[in-house]
Amino acid sequence: xxxxxxxxxxxxxxxxxxxxxxxxxxxxxxxxxxxxxxxxxxxxxxxxxxxxxxxxxxxxxxxxxxxxxxxxxxxxxxxxxxxxxxxxxxxxxxxxxxxxxxxxxxxxxx
Amino acid sequence: xxxxxxxxxxxxxxxxxxxxxxxxxxxxxxxxxxxxxxxxxxxxxxxxxxxxxxxxxxxxxxxxxxxxxxxxxxxxxxxxxxxxxxxxxxxxxxxxxxxxxxxxxxxxxxxxxxxxxxxxxxxxxxxxxxxxxxxxxxxxxxxxxxxxxxxxxxxxxxxxxxxxxxxxxxxxxxxxxxxxxxxxxxxxxxxxx
Numbered sequence: 001x002x003x004x005x006x007x008x009x010x011x012x013x014x015x016x017x018x019x020x021x022x023x024x025x026x027x028x029x030x031x032x033x034x035x036x037x038x039x040x041x042x043x044x045x046x047x048x049x050x051x052x053x054x055x056x057x058x059x060x061x062x063x064x065x066x067x068x069x070x071x072x073x074x075x076x077x078x079x080x081x082x083x084x085x086x087x088x089x090x091x092x093x094x095x096x097x098x099x100x101x102x103x104x105x106x107x108x109x110x
Numbered sequence: 111x112x113x114x115x116x117x118x119x120x121x122x123x124x125x126x127x128x129x130x131x132x133x134x135x136x137x138x139x140x141x142x143x144x145x146x147x148x149x150x151x152x153x154x155x156x157x158x159x160x161x162x163x164x165x166x167x168x169x170x171x172x173x174x175x176x177x178x179x180x181x182x183x184x185x186x187x188x189x190x191x192x193x194x195x196x197x198x199x200x201x202x203x204x205x206x207x208x209x210x211x212x213x214x215x216x217x218x219x220x221x222x223x224x225x226x227x228x229x230x231x232x233x234x235x236x237x238x239x240x241x242x243x244x245x246x247x248x249x250x251x252x253x254x255x256x257x258x259x260x261x262x263x264x265x266x267x268x269x270x271x272x273x274x275x276x277x278x279x280x281x282x283x284x285x286x287x288x289x290x291x292x293x294x295x296x297x298x299x300x301x302x303x
Contacts, residue, residue: 004196009138012185016142019181020149020174027174033160041160045152052148056141067133071200079237086237086244 001071005064010057017049070097127201134193135186142182150175203229207238214245255294262287 021042028038074096150171157167203225210220223238225231266283269275275283 009141012138012189013141013145020178023174023177024153027170041156048152060141063137082237082241086241
C-alpha cells in the first residue's frame, strides 16, 4: 500500500514538475532573453527543486506510513485476537483506537 | 453479482474509506501544490535577477500557470480514481471479512473466506479460515454428540426407572456415556491445540 501511494504521489508530482519545466521553457522564449540565458535559468533551478522534492517525499513517506498504520495496525491486532480465540485463550474485548481506519469493522459486526 | 455491486456501493459511502481516500488525495494535492508553488517561486527569483520588467515577468507567469493548473486538475482526477481502486483493495476484503465474522457470530456456516489476488490484506484469510474450521469442527461435532449422549442418558434413566437394568449393566452403560463425553472433549482439545 505504501509503495502504491508513494508511486502515485511521485508520479503526479513528477509529471507536474516536468510539465512546469516544459511550460516555463516554452514561455521563456517569449522573454527578452537569449536562449542560453533561458537554459541557464532552468539549469540553475533544478538543484533547489531536487532538494524540495526530496524533503517533500520524506514527509509524504512519513504521512503514508501513518495512514497505513491506522489501517494495518488494528488489522494485525484483530488477527492476533482471533488467533487467541482459536488457541482457546481468554481474550478481552477487541479495542480499536478512535482514529483507526478499520473501526467500522465494529459497525459491520453490529 | 448484486451482492458484489452492493458491496462496492456500500464501500463508497463508507466514512472511513472516504477518510482514507481524502487523506491520500489531500497528500497528493498538498505535495503537488507545494512543489508547483516552489517551482514558480524559484523561477521568479531567478528571472527577477535578469533585466526584465515586472510586467513581462507577471505576464510570463500568468501565461505559464494555466496549462499547469489544467494538467494538475486532470492528474488529480486520475489520482482520485487510482486511490479509490487502492482503497477497494483494502476495504473490499475487510468488508467481506466483517460480514463472514458476523455470520459466524450468528451461528451460520460460512464458506471459506477468499480474497482476490491483488487484495492488499494478507494473513487475515488464513486466520479466519482457521477460526471457521475450528468452530465448525467443535460446534457440529459437539452438538450432534451431545444430543446423542443426552438421548442415551434418558434411555438409561428410563431403564433404571423401570428397573430393567442390573448394577453391572448400569455401570457399563454409564461407562460408555463417559467414554463418549471424553472423546468429545478430546476433539475439542485437539481443535484448541
